[in-house]
Amino acid sequence: MNARTPARVLALWCPDWPAVAAATEAGLDVTVPIAVFSADRVLACSATARTLGVRRGLRRREAQARCPELHVTRADPDRDARAFEPVVAAIEALAPGVEILRPGLVVLPARGVVRWFGSEETAAETLIDAVAATGVECRIGVADELSTAVLAARHDALVPVGEGAGFLAPLPVSDLAVEPVLAAPERVGTVDLLRRLGIRTIGAFAALSASDVASRFGPDVIAAHRSARALPERPPSRRSIPPELRVELPCDPPVERVDAAAFAGRTLADLLHARLAAAGVACTRLLVTARTEAGEEHARTWRCAEPLTPEGTADRVRWQLDGWLTGRNANRPTAGIIRLSLEPVEVVAAGALQLGLWGGVGDADERARRALVRVQGLLGNEAVCIGVPNGGRGPSERIVLVPVGDEAVPHSDPDAPWPGRLPPPAPALVLHTPPAIRLDDDVGEPVTVTERGLLSGSPARLRWGSRGWTVTGWAGPWPVDECWWDPASARCAARLQVRLGEARALLVLFGADGWRVEGIYD
Structure with missing residues (x-):
């Protein structure tokens, strides 16, 4: 044979x-x-x-x-x-x-x-x-x-x-x-x-x-x-997929914008994964299909090495519909989407996913995410953001805000050395608009930072608006000399931790415009 x-x-x-x-x-x-x-x-x-x-x-x-x-x-x-x-x-x-x-x-x-x-x-x-x-x-x-x-x-x-x-x-x-x-x-x-x-x-x-x-x-x-060894790989799961796992969402009115399509995709992804969890399976291959009022249909199959999460499913729906609705090929639809469906083509046992204590895939996180998505749908994509650790030297640079649902990618590597980075602890409060202050030595002369990164005198008095405090201790400075090779984006500054009495400490920043308060410690 x-x-x-x-x-x-x-x-x-x-x-x-x-x-x-x-x-x-x-x-x-x-x-x-x-x-x-x-x-x-x-x-x-x-x-x-x-x-x-x-x-x-x-x-x-x-x-x-x-x-x-x-x-x-x-x-x-x-x-x-x-x-x-x-x-x-x-x-x-x-x-x-x-x-x-x-x-x-x-x-x-x-x-x-x-x-x-x-x-x-x-x-x-x-x-x-x-x-x-x-x-x-x-x-x-x-x-x-x-x-x-x-x-x-x-x-x-x-x-x-x-x-x-x-x-x-x-x-x-x-x-x-x-x-x-x-x-x-x-x-x-x-x-x-x-x-x-x-x-x-x-x-x-x-x-x-x-x-x-x-x-x-x-x-x-x-x-x-x-x-x-080029041996036959694991074949597709032969488990029969119950027809009720396929989910559909009628769109009334028809969807013509990418943001509306993405919101519908997130809703449908939540419904699909709720049914998958109830059936004890997870999806590794997904068919996404959209149909318009004019009878046009757009279908794509997505394969993943790891079982899909609700976020991963929503991302793939958004990617597919974004490319179709924005007309980046000759098959741009002539009418709005009236029906969107998700169909699991391959499933694996739910053990491939880390289930939560009460049987769901991160139930508490999922409920919180759905709530944020609803608010995002009302206020706009950029209105609801989460913090992502980022690389930088100052506290305001160590976190970047990313819209919920977007990939949590930092602007800079947070694990890089970052010479001149402010040591811990970080301020409890970082001011969005740092107010100007005056820092004087014991004879009333302004304290500055020299070109060698040293203080011109010992801080003794800090004045913030109409109020003044006696400086009882200080640490630093931590000089910053960034992008010195590019005059347009070059930055030269220095940070100083200042203690005012026993109950208050500030993080102050010295730059071209003098001293400013960058953060407040508890």
Whole structure:
């Protein structure tokens, strides 16, 4: 009996997609060096930037030092998804059944498209031409297994049937963690451990005994070991999905704006996850479908490595509808959305999620989030924000406000050294508009900070408006000399902690306009 031919998988990868999406939205030419930053480190950069020395993981200052003309932008998953919508539409026009792993990477069963075009080579060339018509470059990989196909796409390779292990063997072991959507977050640390143990290639990792790997590592590394050997991956869950898990939301009046569509998506995500929790399952593959008054339908399938949360589901609905409603492809709807539906395509046991004490996935947090979302719907997206730890030297810089529902990404890396940072404890109250004060020494002369970062005299008297206090103690100063290389954004200042009697202490800041109160201690 002949062995059954494996179900081949085709992966299509658009390199440097966050940088491509940022350049598209900014209207920049492809030759302009551009880098996308997250937490003050390079998340992605264009090919031009790489030729000038910019690399992923570099700090912003080092990246700009290597390439002074670098165009800098922040990471924006919504922007990435919006810009990717025309690409998905172009692929789906030729090959239905596209699954989006993330913006910039899709997979689909190769069998149908290969039978239609006659061969894998012809199918790949046709899809590349279709994507190129949208102004985007892409690479395609075909292999027996999904993870192998994704790595093959990065090398623009069509792996022959049954030769996945041979293709993977010479690749660096770090490639097993190159796609976060196919790996657990801890896999990066595991790969680093393997490298320190002398295991540098995927082939060397595959040569390890399966029992040894299982006894030393967790389920994610066991799955990575199977992928390294190009063994059949875990098949889709064969559990029959009850039809009542599919949720729909009629939209009356019809939805035509992105913010209204996003709010409807959040409501529907809450309903879906309530039903999933009641059924004891979690969703790893989701079909999002929208229908308009004119009968137009827009459907996308989203696959995730980890079970979806309500926030993750709402994000994917917003990304998909944003790209459709804003008309970034030729299939822009001609009427408003009248029906929105979410359908779980694959589910796993609810044990894949960390359940709350009383049976829900973070019930208290979910109730609080829903309340904030309702207020946000009434007052606007920017009206309801949460604090995110941020990098900086002063207390007002250590926290940034991010709208509820957006990715909690800081502007700067909070774990960076930050020379001159104010030591703990932080002030209990940080003033939004620091008021001006006067700080004098014991002979009544104003106290300043010299160019060497030293006080011109010992503080003895502080005057704030019409009131004055005797200074009984002080600490500092902590000088700050930021962006000295850029006159437009350069800043030179110094902070000082001042104690007034036994019951009050202030954090004061000295700058070009004199002393100001930045914070108050309890």
